[in-house]
Amino acid sequence: MGIKIESIRLKNFKTFKNVTIRDIPPMCVVVGANGSGKSTLFDVFGFLRDSLTDNVQIALSKRGGFKEVRTRDEDGAIEIELDFRFHMTTKTTDKKPLATYILAINEKGGQVIIEREELRYRRGSHGQPWKFLAFHNGEGEAVTNEFDDVDDESKLKRHKHALAEPSSLAIKVLAQLKNYPAVMALGQMIENWHVSDFHISSARSLPDAGYAEHLSREGENLALVTQYLFEHKRDVFDNILKKMAERVPGISKVEAKTSEEGRVLLRFQDGAFKDPFLARYVSDGTIKMFAYLVLLYDPTPHPLLCVEEPENQLYPKLLYELAEEFDAYASRGGQVFISTHSPDFLNAVELDSVFWLVKEDGVTHVKRAKDDEQIAAFMAEGDQMGYLWKQGLLGGADPL
Numbered sequence: 112m113g114i115k116i117e118s119i120r121l122k123n124f125k126t127f128k129n130v131t132i133r134d135i136p137p138m139c140v141v142v143g144a145n146g147s148g149k150s151t152l153f154d155v156f157g158f159l160r161d162s163l164t165d166n167v168q169i170a171l172s173k174r175g176g177f178k179e180v181r182t183r184d185e186d187g188a189i190e191i192e193l194d195f196r197f198h199m200t201t202k203t204t205d206k207k208p209l210a211t212y213i214l215a216i217n218e219k220g221g222q223v224i225i226e227r228e229e230l231r232y233r234r235g236s237h238g239q240p241w242k243f244l245a246f247h248n249g250e251g252e253a254v255t256n257e258f259d260d261v262d263d264e265s266k267l268k269r270h271k272h273a274l275a276e277p278s279s280l281a282i283k284v285l286a287q288l289k290n291y292p293a294v295m296a297l298g299q300m301i302e303n304w305h306v307s308d309f310h311i312s313s314a315r316s317l318p319d320a321g322y323a324e325h326l327s328r329e330g331e332n333l334a335l336v337t338q339y340l341f342e343h344k345r346d347v348f349d350n351i352l353k354k355m356a357e358r359v360p361g362i363s364k365v366e367a368k369t370s371e372e373g374r375v376l377l378r379f380q381d382g383a384f385k386d387p388f389l390a391r392y393v394s395d396g397t398i399k400m401f402a403y404l405v406l407l408y409d410p411t412p413h414p415l416l417c418v419e420e421p422e423n424q425l426y427p428k429l430l431y432e433l434a435e436e437f438d439a440y441a442s443r444g445g446q447v448f449i450s451t452h453s454p455d456f457l458n459a460v461e462l463d464s465v466f467w468l469v470k471e472d473g474v475t476h477v478k479r480a481k482d483d484e485q486i487a488a489f490m491a492e493g494d495q496m497g498y499l500w501k502q503g504l505l506g507g508a509d510p511l
Contacts (some may be wrong), residue, residue, distance in 0.1 A: 112293055114300045114414050115446055117209065123182045125151045126475040133467065134479075136439035140460050141450045142500060143468030144509040148475035149450040152468070153281040153417045154491055155191060156448070157306045157457070159214075163298060164285075167216055168223045168278040177218045183473065188226050191409045197296045211240065214280075222246055224277040230294060241267065244285070249277035255290040307412040311424055314398050315391045317374040324414075326406045333402050334375040334390070338367035344410050351404045358432045359400055395424035395487035401435060407440045415446045418495035434459030454497030462490045469507035480505070 116135055121127035126148045143149050154174070161170035171177050181189050191214045196207045210232035217226045228251070230244035243254040252269040270290075274281060285291045286298025306328065313331035321401065323335035340348040355362045364380035364387070377390035379397060390398060403421065418437075422430050434456050437447050451457060457465070465480035480486050480496065489499055 114195055114197045114296060115382050116193055116195045116415070118192075118194040120156070120190070121222065122190035123185050123187060124155065124189050125180060125182060126473065127151065127468060128182045128185065128474045130475065130477050132477050132507060135446075136464050137445070138438050138447045138460075138464050139448070139449070139466065140457065140464045140506065141448065141468060142452070142457065142508050145468070147383070147470045147508070149468060149470040150419065151475070153306060153450065156415065156417050158299050159191065160304050160306070162214075162280055162412075163277075163283050163301050166276060166278045166283075167225060167280065170218075171223060177216075188217040190215045195297075195300070197293065199302075199312050210293065212282075213486055214385050223278070225280065227279050230282070230297060232293065238243065244291070245265075246272075246274070246281040246371065249274040250278070251281060253281070253285055253291055253294065266496070267445050278511055280363045295510055300414050303413050304417070306417040307397065307406070307419070309349060309402060309418075311395045311398055313403055315377075317370075317376060320359050320373045320375055325409055326402065330402050333398075333405065334367050334377040336379055336405055337365065338369075338375055340352045340405070340410075341367060347410050351401075351408050354408070354436070355401060358404075358429065359397055362397060362401075365401060370427070371452070396426050396429060396434075399424050400429060400433065407436050412440070412445050414441070415481045415492060416440070417448045420452055421449060422451060430456040431459040454501050456495035458495040460496055460497065462487060466494055467505045467508035470505075478505075 115137065118131060118135060119129040119444050120131045122129050140205060141149050141152060158170050158174070161173060171180055176182050177189075182419040183357050193212045194209060195212070196209055198207055210230060213227060213229040214225065217224055225246065226248065228244070228246040231239045231240040245251050250273045252271045252272075253267055254267045256268045262447060263480055270279070272284070274284065282294050285294045289295065296415045309330045310329050313329040314333045316331050318335055321335050322339065324334040324339050337348075340351070352365060357367065361381050361383060362379055363382045366378050366380075366387070368376045368378060372377055378387040379390065379393045380387040406416070421433060425433065430453055437449060439446050462481050467478050467480065469476045469478065486499055486504055489504070491498065500507065
């Protein structure tokens with residue numbers, strides 16, 4: 112994994128008129144009233160991934176077009192800025208510099224254009240950051256010797272490029288080339304983000320025999336991934352079963368079998384019963400907990416997970432367990448963004464992890480729990496975040 116987002120700046124992105132979220136922890140939990148902007152915040156990650164996979168024009172079209180994405184009654188570009196750390200190795204150093212990626216999108220003559228796209232980072236602890244990628248309106252340049260031991264910006268080797276479409280990301284093109292390792296790292300990070308939109312009905316489906324290594328966005332390939340883990344990553348599979356037994360008492364075995372018709376069946380064994388249950392007969396909570404464990408213990412984990420309201424279909428007593436699993440994923444080197452409406456889930460979360468959103472006059476503002484002296488004092492005395500939220504101490508973030 113190895114890449115961590117430390118701050119996000121949004122300007123003119125839907126309800127985020129001008130917001131900066133700083134010091135983002137490995138596990139970031141977002142709460143807020145309905146319509147406050149939680150889904151919009153998470154859609155930033157989906158938007159960037161769609162822009163990289165296709166292009167910015169298509170990503171905007173999926174969201175109603177440029178005018179629907181840009182903050183209402185505002186002029187100027189949609190801007191997204193990410194500060195992130197990545198692993199950089201040179202002949203003499205091995206470190207994790209702070210890099211900044213800036214994307215500014217506008218419309219000209221009815222056509223979407225990328226006004227500005229930059230990637231920059233500091234080679235040392237002092238001085239101005241160096242630009243390793245700088246594009247404007249589809250034309251620009253990128254540095255090819257960025258990982259060499261260059262001590263002077265004037266020694267950087269810059270190659271000029273012109274993109275075929277002004278709505279294409281430069282990082283999409285250059286991330287395919289080994290000459291641009293920092294761009295490649297950024298592109299791989301965005302491409303491998305997992306923004307979950309898990310559906311129980313999809314996870315219960317009976318897919319045709321096939322092959323899948325990673326859980327999909329909606330979870331319809333859960334049986335195929337289970338089969339892959341059982342056949343090719345048995346140690347991971349056994350660990351997931353161990354976790355299931357710890358988190359969901361009674362479940363002693365999970366297996367994926369192929370029927371005579373060539374469909375993959377997911378079966379759960381409850382210790383209290385002789386015969387296993389097909390996935391369509393077990394509880395929603397059991398299916399969802401198993402799917403999350405498959406996601407969280409992926410042998411090739413995603414650098415970033417975005418999960419909205421994981422509490423849906425789960426028993427309240429399982430939420431503390433699930434929060435611990437998300438935290439463990441972050442501790443192993445991943446990064447997790449979670450939105451929730453559950454005080455039970457929030458009770459398992461540390462003070463530093465919680466942000467809340469407040470929407471005023473159609474514009475979303477972001478607050479951090481640790482910056483509120485009263486909340487910090489209550490937590491220091493042993494209170495839990497979920498109870499404080501229910502009592503209305505996260506001002507403007509109605510838990511109902």
